[in-house]
Amino acid sequence: xxxxxxxxxxxxxxxxxxxxxxxxxxxxxxxxxxxxxxxxxxxxxxxxxxxxxxxxxxxxxxxxxxxxxxxxxxxxxxxxxxxxxxxxxxxxxxxxxxxxxxxxxxxxxxxxxxxxxxxxxxxxxxxxxxxxxxxxxxxxxxxxxxxxxxxxxxxxxxxxxxxxxxxxxxxxxxxxxxxxxxxxxxxxxxxxxxxxxxxxxxxxxxxxxxxxxxxxxxxxxxxxxxxxxxxxxxxxxxxxxxxxxxxxxxxxxxxxxxxxxxxxxxxxxxxxxxxxxxxxxxxxxxxxxxxxxxxxxxxxxxxxxxxx
Numbered sequence: 001x002x003x004x005x006x007x008x009x010x011x012x013x014x015x016x017x018x019x020x021x022x023x024x025x026x027x028x029x030x031x032x033x034x035x036x037x038x039x040x041x042x043x044x045x046x047x048x049x050x051x052x053x054x055x056x057x058x059x060x061x062x063x064x065x066x067x068x069x070x071x072x073x074x075x076x077x078x079x080x081x082x083x084x085x086x087x088x089x090x091x092x093x094x095x096x097x098x099x100x101x102x103x104x105x106x107x108x109x110x111x112x113x114x115x116x117x118x119x120x121x122x123x124x125x126x127x128x129x130x131x132x133x134x135x136x137x138x139x140x141x142x143x144x145x146x147x148x149x150x151x152x153x154x155x156x157x158x159x160x161x162x163x164x165x166x167x168x169x170x171x172x173x174x175x176x177x178x179x180x181x182x183x184x185x186x187x188x189x190x191x192x193x194x195x196x197x198x199x200x201x202x203x204x205x206x207x208x209x210x211x212x213x214x215x216x217x218x219x220x221x222x223x224x225x226x227x228x229x230x231x232x233x234x235x236x237x238x239x240x241x242x243x244x245x246x247x248x249x250x251x252x253x254x255x256x257x258x259x260x261x262x263x264x265x266x267x268x269x270x271x272x273x274x275x276x277x278x279x280x281x282x283x284x285x286x287x288x289x290x291x292x293x294x295x296x297x298x299x300x301x302x303x304x305x306x307x308x
Contacts, residue, residue, distance in 0.1 A: 002119040005032040005095040011054040011074040016249045017104045023256035024107040027221035060087045079166040082174045085141030099133035105242045108223030113239040123185040127175040130242040151177045193241040202288035216261040
C-alpha cells in the first residue's frame, strides 16, 4: 500500500469543524496527518504533532528558497503549500505520497478513491487547496519552480505583501500549470463536494457535483451526500466535503460513529422520525441566504469606507 501523509501547518484557534475533521481522519488509519502547530492538537496513531511557533515553521520554508520570502502571517501560508514537499523532507522522506488540505472538511473513505493504482500512475492529484496530493520525488516536488510563460513566477508570488493564490486554480498558479502543462501526470477527477458559501446559498449546494439542498451523512469511514429528489432520498458517496466560510457551525455530536453535517450544525444521526428530519435538514433556506448576502455587502461597504 502506498504511504500517504497530509501536512497541516496550523497556528491559532482551531476551526469549528475540527471535531468532525479529526473523527473522519481517525477513520482513515492508513493515512497519516502531520501537524506543525501551536494549537492544542492531541496526537494519535495517525495524527502526528510537531509543536512549534509560526516563525519556526517559516524558517523551514525560507531554508529552501534562495530569496527573502514574505510570510508574515499564517493566513498566507496557502501560497506556500507547494513548497512543503521540499521544505519538510526531513519529516516526510519515507512517504511515497504527500499532500496538504484544510481543516474545514470531513473525509470519507480516502483509500476507496485514491487507490494504489491511481497513486502509482499519476504525480499530481485533485489540485484544490482543501485536498491536494503529490508523488514524493524531486521532479514533482520542485515543479512549482518551473518558469512557464503566462503562469505565476514563484519568486514573485512568494515575495510580495499580498496573497497570490499561488496554489489554486484560475489564478495561473501551480494547479493551473500542472493541469495545462502536464495533463498526463494529473488525476483531476472531482469525487468530492465543495459546499456553497452562505452568501451563495445558506443551504448546501455541491458546487462540484451539482446536487442542491443536500446534507452529509458520515457513518464509520464512509461519507455520503444526501438529497431528496421528487420525494425519494438519494445518496452519493464522497471522498470529502468542504465547508468554507462556515465558522458559525455548531458541533453537537455525541457519537462520531454516525453523524450528520447540516448547514448550521454537526449533529448526531437521528434515531426517530428519520425521514421527516432528513427532509427538514435538506430544506431550502432563502431568508438565511439573503441575510448573509446583505451581511457581506455591508462588510464590503465598510471596508471601502475604511480604505478611503
